[in-house]
Amino acid sequence: xxxxxxxxxxxxxxxxxxxxxxxxxxxxxxxxxxxxxxxxxxxxxxxxxxxxxxxxxxxxxxxxxxxxxxxxxxxxxxxxxxxxxxxxxxxxxxxxxxxxxxxxxxxxxxxxxxxxxxxxxxxxxxxxxxxxxxxxxxxxxxxxxxxxxxxxxxxxxxxxxxxxxxxxxxxxxxxxxxxxxxxxxxxxxxxxxxxxxxxxxxxxxxxxxxxxxxxxxxxxxxxxxxxxxxxxxxxxxxxxxxxxxxxxxxxxxxxxxxxxxxxxxxxxxxxxxxxxxxxxxxxxxxxxxxxxxxxxxxxxxxxxxxxxxxxxxxxxxxxxxxxxxxxxxxxxxxxxxxxxxxxxxxxxxxxxxxxxxxxxxxxxxxxxxxxxxxxxxxxxxxxxxxxxxxxxxxxxxxxxxxxxxxxxxxxxxxxxxxxxxxxxxxxxxxxxxxxxxxxxxxxxxxxxxx
Numbered sequence: 001x002x003x004x005x006x007x008x009x010x011x012x013x014x015x016x017x018x019x020x021x022x023x024x025x026x027x028x029x030x031x032x033x034x035x036x037x038x039x040x041x042x043x044x045x046x047x048x049x050x051x052x053x054x055x056x057x058x059x060x061x062x063x064x065x066x067x068x069x070x071x072x073x074x075x076x077x078x079x080x081x082x083x084x085x086x087x088x089x090x091x092x093x094x095x096x097x098x099x100x101x102x103x104x105x106x107x108x109x110x111x112x113x114x115x116x117x118x119x120x121x122x123x124x125x126x127x128x129x130x131x132x133x134x135x136x137x138x139x140x141x142x143x144x145x146x147x148x149x150x151x152x153x154x155x156x157x158x159x160x161x162x163x164x165x166x167x168x169x170x171x172x173x174x175x176x177x178x179x180x181x182x183x184x185x186x187x188x189x190x191x192x193x194x195x196x197x198x199x200x201x202x203x204x205x206x207x208x209x210x211x212x213x214x215x216x217x218x219x220x221x222x223x224x225x226x227x228x229x230x231x232x233x234x235x236x237x238x239x240x241x242x243x244x245x246x247x248x249x250x251x252x253x254x255x256x257x258x259x260x261x262x263x264x265x266x267x268x269x270x271x272x273x274x275x276x277x278x279x280x281x282x283x284x285x286x287x288x289x290x291x292x293x294x295x296x297x298x299x300x301x302x303x304x305x306x307x308x309x310x311x312x313x314x315x316x317x318x319x320x321x322x323x324x325x326x327x328x329x330x331x332x333x334x335x336x337x338x339x340x341x342x343x344x345x346x347x348x349x350x351x352x353x354x355x356x357x358x359x360x361x362x363x364x365x366x367x368x369x370x371x372x373x374x375x376x377x378x379x380x381x382x383x384x385x386x387x388x389x390x391x392x393x394x395x396x397x398x399x400x401x402x403x404x405x406x407x408x409x410x411x412x413x414x415x416x417x418x419x420x421x422x423x424x425x426x427x428x429x430x431x432x433x434x435x436x437x438x439x440x441x442x443x444x445x446x447x448x449x450x
Contacts, residue, residue, distance in 0.1 A: 044098060044099030046070035046071060046072070046073070047070070048099075049070045049073075049075065049097055049099050049100060050068045050069060050070040050075075052097065053068045053070075053075065053077075053093070053094055053097060054066065054067075054068045056093060057077075057079070057090055057093075060086075062081055062083070062086040062089070062090075063079045063080065063081050063086065063090065063107065064079060064080045064081070064110075065078070065079050065080050066078070066079035067079060070100075072101070073099055073100055073101035073102070074100075074101055074102045074103075074104065075094045075097075075100050075102070075103045075104065076104045076106065077090060077091070077094065077103070077104070077105050077106060077107055078106050078107070079106075079107045079108070080107065080108050080109075080110045081107055081108075081109060081110070082109065082110060082111070083109070084109055086107075087105065087107045087109060090105065090107060091103055091105045134196075137195055137196055137197070138196065140195055141192045141195045141196050144188060144191055144192055144195065145188065145189075145192050147188070148184060148185060148187075148188025148189070148191075148192070149188075151184050151188070152181045152184045152185050152188070153181075155177075155180055155181040155184055156177045156178065156180070156181045159176070159177040159180045159181070160173065160177045163176060163177065170234070172234070175231075222275075222277070223260075225277045226259065226260050226261065226275050226276045226277050227259050227276075229275075229276035229277045229279065229280040229281075230257065230258070230259045230260075230276045232280055233257060233262075233276055233279060233280060234257070238284050238286065239254055239284065239286050239289070240254070241254055241255070241256070242254060242288075243286055243287070243288045243289065244286075244287040244288045244352075245264065245284055245285060245286050245287065246284070246285035246287065247262075247264075247274055247278070247279060247282055247283075247284055247285075248274075248278070248282055250264065250266065250272050250274065251266060251267065251287075252264035252265050252266040252267065252270075252272060253265050255271070257276070259276075260273075260275070260276065261273045261274055261275045261276050261279075262274050262276060262279050287352060288352055288353060291351050291352055291353040291354075292325060292328075292349050292350070292351060292352070293349065293350050293351075293352040293357050294347060294348070294349050294350075295347075295348055295349075295350055295357055295360065295361045295364070296345060296346060296347045296348075297345075297346050297361060297364070297365050298335060298343055298344065298345055298346070299314075299343070299344050299346060299365075299368060299369070299372075299379065300338060300340075300341030300342065300343045300344070300379055300380065301341060301342050301344065301372070301377050301378065301379060302340070302341065302342075302377070302378035302379070302380050303340070303341075303342060304378070305342075305377045305378055307334060307342055307344075309375070309377070310332070310344060310372065310375075310377050311332040311333075311334075311344065312332075313368075313371050313372065313375055313377070314330075314332040314344065314346055314368050314371070314372075315329070315330050315331065315332050316371075317364075317367050317368050317370075317371040318330035318346070318348050318364055318367075318368070320367075321360070321363060321364060321367065323350060323351075323355045323359075323360045323363070324348045324349065324350060324360065324364065325348070325349040325350065325351060328349050330346070330347060330348035330349070331346070331347045331348075332344055332345075332346050332347075333345050333347070340380045340381075341379070341380050346364070346368065348360075348364060
């Protein structure tokens, strides 16, 4: 019993609705009076009216199996359509035709099959036809775009050749040449958009809502910031190609400056690209801007040694070193009093473009220690050595026999590590940077003689 109820409640209505959708909806023919004055002598032939109406209805692509017949000014329309509005449109069209007395509309409204793929096929064919029609436009637009790019490049090269001797700043020269070529690109782009029919779309995007401008501004914020910083670095020139600089925790030789960032090569041989906005907003230490670089080191002497004598020995020793500059002269100043030493601070200057500061400092420390040893100036160790100025009193027992300690060999004036005090590190990095450039010459915004 339950299965029978389900059959009558669900299956029968579903079958009925499917049959109704598959069948044509037949409507009673309508008689439409045009309210025209019926003349005895008809000036327009019935065949002409039928032919005219048939051509119009067929051309509209809204009807199937259309057939128009006219007898004594009465129009009989047979056919099929899928929309009630189309049927009404055909009837109104016939009533407006000259010579028509009445219209009998027998057009049937045929419902479209729910599983028909014809609409999708028709839409695909329509898109295909549209694509075929746009191929000539796309071809011409592509050729015009390539021509625009070629003419723009030619204008850049020509203007660069003319202005190369007049503008010494590479960044300004690059900007001026691109500004000269900018109208060529704008005109070419406009013509491409005009040919492809995208001019209105481009104007809508450019002059549309402010939201797009905000989004673009946020997206290109860093790019614009780096570009502005590149312009300021190019004009102010805080360094030049080949300078040894320190930025944040990075130290290296400047290789190039582009519109995006500054490329340096560290003393380890690694390329580092730092954004120009960081370069401009951060403290820059240009090590090679001033060739004179001061170095210092500390040394402690015993309390029983003469401080003035030790100072003079240190200064005289440094003055004998050729890599140490005589102007400004070296200095030896008392820095502090330790637990068992008087600490001296030794200052001297080195030409950083010629000599390595680390090697010269190593030689200076070694030679000062050698001079102190030769002058019997003690250098106690604060951490492990106790100094007894009055000696140690032995209360009982025999005095131990003195122990003969071997003499230490004299410190040589030079050694293998300090034979060559020249600044080989920076020179080596500069040579490697020239052989391993990441940017071309025309991309560099500053020169090595800036």
